[in-house]
Amino acid sequence: xxxxxxxxxxxxxxxxxxxxxxxxxxxxxxxxxxxxxxxxxxxxxxxxxxxxxxxxxxxxxxxxxxxxxxxxxxxxxxxxxxxxxxxxxxxxxxxxxxxxxxxxxxxxxxxxxxxxxxxxxxxxxxxxxxxxxxxxxxxxxxxxxxxxxxxxxxxxxxxxxxxxxxxxxxxxxxxxxxxxxxxxxxxxxxxxxxxxxxxxxxxxxxxxxxxxxxxxxxxxxxxxxxxxxxxxxxxxxxxxxxxxxxxxxxxxxxxxxxxxxxxxxxxxxxxxxxxxxxxxxxxxxxxxxxxxxxxxxxxxxxxxxxxxxxxxxxxxxxxxxxxxxxxxxxxx
Amino acid sequence: xxxxxxxxxxxxxxxxxxxxxxxxxxxxxxxxxxxxxxxxxxxxxxxxxxxxxxxxxxxxxxxxxxxxxxxxxxxxxxxxxxxxxxxxxxxxxxxxxxxxxxxxxxxxxxxxxxxxxxxxxxxxxxxxxxxxxxxxxxxxxxxxxxxxxxxxxxxxxxxxxxxxxxxxxxxxxxxxxxxxxxxxxxxxxxxxxxxxxxxxxxxxxxxxxxxxxxxxxxxxxxxxxxxxxxxxxxxxxxxxxxxxxxxxxxxxxxxxxxxxxxxxxxxxxxxxxxxxxxxxxxxxxxxxxxxxxxxxxxxxxxxxxxxxxxxxxxxxxxxxxxxxxxxxxxxx
Numbered sequence: 170x171x172x173x174x175x176x177x178x179x180x181x182x183x184x185x186x187x188x189x190x191x192x193x194x195x196x197x198x199x200x201x202x203x204x205x206x207x208x209x210x211x212x213x214x215x216x217x218x219x220x221x222x223x224x225x226x227x228x229x230x231x232x233x234x235x236x237x238x239x240x241x242x243x244x245x246x247x248x249x250x251x252x253x254x255x256x257x258x259x260x261x262x263x264x265x266x267x268x269x270x271x272x273x274x275x276x277x278x279x280x281x282x283x284x285x286x287x288x289x290x291x292x293x294x295x296x297x298x299x300x301x302x303x304x305x306x307x308x309x310x311x312x313x314x315x316x317x318x319x320x321x322x323x324x325x326x327x328x329x330x331x332x333x334x335x336x337x338x339x340x341x342x343x344x345x346x347x348x349x350x351x352x353x354x355x356x357x358x359x360x361x362x363x364x365x366x367x368x369x370x371x372x373x374x375x376x377x378x379x380x381x382x383x384x385x386x387x388x389x390x391x392x393x394x395x396x397x398x399x400x401x402x403x404x405x406x407x408x409x410x411x412x413x414x415x416x417x418x419x420x421x422x423x424x425x426x427x428x429x430x431x432x433x434x435x436x437x438x439x440x441x442x443x444x445x446x447x448x449x450x451x452x453x454x455x456x457x458x459x460x461x462x463x464x465x466x467x468x469x470x471x472x473x474x475x476x477x478x479x480x481x482x483x484x485x486x487x488x489x490x491x492x493x494x495x496x497x498x499x500x501x
Numbered sequence: 502x503x504x505x506x507x508x509x510x511x512x513x514x515x516x517x518x519x520x521x522x523x524x525x526x527x528x529x530x531x532x533x534x535x536x537x538x539x540x541x542x543x544x545x546x547x548x549x550x551x552x553x554x555x556x557x558x559x560x561x562x563x564x565x566x567x568x569x570x571x572x573x574x575x576x577x578x579x580x581x582x583x584x585x586x587x588x589x590x591x592x593x594x595x596x597x598x599x600x601x602x603x604x605x606x607x608x609x610x611x612x613x614x615x616x617x618x619x620x621x622x623x624x625x626x627x628x629x630x631x632x633x634x635x636x637x638x639x640x641x642x643x644x645x646x647x648x649x650x651x652x653x654x655x656x657x658x659x660x661x662x663x664x665x666x667x668x669x670x671x672x673x674x675x676x677x678x679x680x681x682x683x684x685x686x687x688x689x690x691x692x693x694x695x696x697x698x699x700x701x702x703x704x705x706x707x708x709x710x711x712x713x714x715x716x717x718x719x720x721x722x723x724x725x726x727x728x729x730x731x732x733x734x735x736x737x738x739x740x741x742x743x744x745x746x747x748x749x750x751x752x753x754x755x756x757x758x759x760x761x762x763x764x765x766x767x768x769x770x771x772x773x774x775x776x777x778x779x780x781x782x783x784x785x786x787x788x789x790x791x792x793x794x795x796x797x798x799x800x801x802x803x804x805x806x807x808x809x810x811x812x813x814x815x816x817x818x819x820x821x822x823x824x825x826x827x828x829x830x831x832x833x
Contacts, residue, residue: 193646193726194574194710195539197634200532207527208615210629212585214622242526253544253627283540286627290546295585295618295627297542302529314525378526394525 175259175287179268180252182282196283198249204301205309207245211236215292220339225263227358228294229270234362235381236298237278238443241367242379244312245300247280255290278364303371312370312377312447317395319476321375321448324457324468326366329384330432332357333439343427360443365464370447373456377447383438385492388446389480395448398479400487401472437482448474507591507619511600512584514614528615530581536633537641539577543568547624552671557595559690560626561602566694567713568630569610570775573699574711576644577632579612587622610696635703644702644709644779649727651808653707653780656789656800658698661716662764664689665771675759692775697796702779705788709779715770717824720778721812727780730811732819733804769814780806 200206213232215221233250240247252271256263275282280298302311335353337343345353363379370377376395380387385401392399449457461468472483482490532538545564547553565582572579584603588595607614612630634643667685669675677685695711702709708727710719717733724731781789793800804815814822 194571195541195577195632195643197575197641197643198538198540199636200536200538204532206530206532206538208530208581208583208631209527210583210585210617210627212587212618212620212622212625212627214587214620214625217620217622239526243529245527249540251540251542251629253542253629255544255546255625285542286544288544288546288549290544290549290625291623293544293546293587293622293625293627295542295544295625297583297585297629299540300527304531309529311527311529 175264179264180272180282180285182272196249196251198283198299201301203304205304205311207240207243207300207302207311208297209236209239209243210295210297211239213294221292223358225267226270229267229272230274230359232294232296233271233274233280233298234360235443236296237274237280237362237364238360238379238381240298240300241362241364242312242377242445243300243302244310244367244371244374244377245302246368247278247298247300247364249281249283250275250296250298252282252285253295254285254287255293256287257289257292278362310371312367312374313394314376314378314391315394316374316376317391317397317399317448317474318375318450319397319474321450321474322454322457322470323388323399323401323446323448323472323474325380325384325446325471326363326444326461326466326468327361327442328356329380329442329444330436330439332360332441333435336439336441337435343431345427357441360441362443363445363464363466366445366460366466366468369460369464370445370449370457373453373460374447374449377445380442380444380446381440383440384442384446385437385480386440391446391448392474392478392480395474396478398475398477398481399472400475400481400483402483402485507596511596512604512614512617514604528581528583530615530631533633535636537636537643539572539575539632539634539643540629541568541571541575542627542629543571545626553624555690556602557599558602561599561604562606562691564626564628565603565606565612565630566692567775568628569606569612569694569696570692570711570713572630572632573694573696574644574709574777575632575634576642576699576703576706576709577634578700579610579630579632579696581613581615582607582628582630584614584617585627586617586619587625588619589621589624610694642703644699644706645726646708646710646723647726648706649708649723649729649780649806650782651729651806653782653806654786654789654802655720655731655733655778655780655804655806657712657716657776657778657803658695658793658798658800659693659774659776660688661712661774661776662768662771664692664773665767668771668773669767675763677759689773692773694775695777695796695798698777698792698798698800701792701796702777702781702789705785705792706779706781709777712774712776712778713772715772716774716778717769717812718772723778723780724806724810724812727806728810730807730809730813731804732807732813732815734815734817 219228237247331353335357338350376391378387378391482492484490551560569579663685667689670682708723710723712719814824816822
C-alpha cells in the first residue's frame with residue numbers, strides 16, 4: 170500500500186468546516202470573526218510516551234487527547250488538527266485501529282483532521298491542534314499561565330497519579346487488584362482532555378495549565394509565570410488518587426503494599442494525568458462549581474496562591490510538610 | 502541541560518506578531534481580517550530525508566524550507582510555525598547550529614516560531630506552518646491543485662533534478678567535478694522555497710503544486726485533481742538540470758559519464774527540488790513573466806494542459822516519447 174492510498178483509506182473524509190482539507194499542499198481554514206487561534210504541537214515517541222505493546226486504537230485516542238488537553242488549558246474550542254506520522258511500515262493491522270481511535274475522539278470534539286504527512290521511520294506521532302478563543306472588547310478570553318493572583322484558590326480537575334500507578338504496575342514495581350489496574354490503565358492509555366471545563370472556565374479562572382509532567386512541576390510554571398507562590402494541601406491531593414482505591418472498596422494501605430509516600434509522589438509528580446490545574450478568586454467559588462457542573466467534570470480545591478514565592482506543601486491544618494517531589498524532564 | 506533550558510536557550514525569542522508565543526500551553530495568533538489560513542505539516546526523519554552526517558545548520562534551513570514550499574504552492578504568505586523535535590540527546594553542538602539555520606530562514610520570511618515540543622527519541626523534526634491567503638469578494642486567492650484548465654500553459658520554476666544528482670554522488674553511483682557537486686549539494690541541503698513567486702502568482706496561475714516527490718509525480722496530482730491531462734516537452738525539462746553543467750562550462754556528456762536518460766530521469770522524477778509547477782492561461786504569459794521578475798525567480802514553460810487525460814512526454818516537435826519514469830513513494 171502506497172503513501173497516498175494509505176491517506177485515502179484511513180484518514181481522508183469530506184472537509185467539514187475547512188474550506189479545503191486533505192489532498193492539497195495546504196489545508197485552508199477560515200477563522201471565525203472575533204476569535205483568536207490557539208495552537209499547540211505534541212510529539213509522541215514509542216518507548217518514551219507509550220509502550221510498543223499498546224493497543225493502536227487507544228494510542229490514536231491518546232495522541233490527540235494530549236493535544237486537546239493543551240487547548241483545554243487555554244479555554245480554546247477545538248477546530249482542527251494536522252497529523253504527521255512516521256511508521257516503520259504501512260501496516261494495515263495497526264493503521265485501521267489507530268485511525269479509528271484518533272478519529273473517534275476527533276469526532277467527539279468536532280475537531281477536523283485537515284492535513285499532515287506520512288513517512289517511513291521509527292514510530293513517531295506528531296499532532297498540531299488549532300482551537301478558537303473568543304476576543305471580547307479587544308481582550309482575549311484565553312486562560313494563560315501568567316494570570317494567578319495572591320489570594321486565588323487553587324484547583325485541580327479529576328484525579329492525579331492514576332497514570333503513574335498504571336506505569337508502576339507495568340514496570341512490575343507494584344501489584345494491585347485487577348479493577349484498580351483496569352481503571353488506572355484506562356486513565357493512562359485513554360486520558361480525557363478537559364475541553365468542556367476549560368471552555369467553561371473562561372472569565373472565571375485567572376490561570377490554567379494541564380498536568381502532563383506532574384502536578385507540582387506544572388503548577389510551578391503557573392507560579393513562575395505569574396510571579397507568585399502557593400500552598401498546596403497534600404492530604405487532599407493524595408485523596409485524589411487514593412479515591413481510586415476507595416471507590417473500589419479496597420483499602421490502599423491494606424491491599425496494595427503501597428506506602429502513603431508512594432501515593433503522594435505519584436499524585437504530585439507522576440505525570441501523564443491531563444487534568445487541569447487552575448486558579449480563581451475566592452469570589453468565583455460558585456462560578457467554578459457551576460463550570461464543573463456544566464462540564465460534568467469534578468474539580469477539587471487543593472490550596473491557594475500566596476504573594477510569597479515558592480511552593481509549600483501543607484497538611485489539612487496548614488502546617489508545613491517536606492517537599493522532595495520532582496517533576497518529569499525529557500532530558501534530565 | 503533540561504528540556505526547558507533547551508527551549509529557552511536556542512528557540513525562545515520575544516513574540517512578534519503572535520499575541521502569545523513560546524511558553525504557555527498554546528500559542529495565540531490573531532488572524533488578519535479578510536484572510537484565510539493555509540496550514541501544512543512535514544516530518545523529516547534521519548536516514549530517510551537527510552543523512553546523519555548533514556550539517557545541522559543546513560538541516561535547520563531545510564526542515565523549514567520544505568514546509569514554506571507548501572505555503573508557496575498555495576500562494577500563502579508565511580506567518581508562523583511550530584517545531585516538534587525528537588532528539589537522541591540534548592546536544593548543544595547540534596542544537597546551536599540547527600536553531601541558527603532554522604531561525605535564519607524563518608527571519609528571512611518573517612515567519613515566527615510560536616510553539617512546539619521537545620522530547621527524547623530517534624531524530625525526528627516535525628514542523629507545522631501557518632500562512633495567510635487573502636479572501637477577495639468571498640473568494641479565496643489560494644492556488645489549488647484542482648484549477649488547471651485544458652489549454653493552460655504548464656510551467657516549472659528554477660531547476661529540477663539537482664538534489665537527485667547530489668544524492669547520486671553521495672551514493673557513489675556517479676562522480677562530477679567539484680563545482681557541479683557543490684551547486685547540486687546546496688540545492689539538496691538548502692533548497693529555496695519559492696514563497697515570493699507563489700504569492701505573485703495569485704490571480705495569475707490556475708493551479709500549483711511544489712515538487713517534492715518528482716516533477717512528473719507531483720504534476721500527476723494537478724492532473725488528477727483538475728481532471729485533465731498534459732503534454733510535457735522533455736528536452737526543455739532536461740535542459741533545466743543540464744544547465745547546471747552548462748553554467749560551469751562543462752559538457753555533461755563528455756565529463757560526467759552520465760547518460761542523457763539519467764539526466765532526464767533525475768529531472769523528471771528525482772524529487773526534493775522544492776520548485777513550483779503551475780499552470781496559467783496563455784493570455785497570462787505576460788503576467789507570469791512579471792510574477793517571475795518581481796519575485797526574482799526563473800520560470801520555464803515546459804508544456805501544456807490537455808483535455809485528454811494522461812501525461813504525455815513529447816519532444817520539441819511535439820512527437821510522443823516513451824515515459825518510464827516513476828515518482829517517489831515513502832511506502833512503495
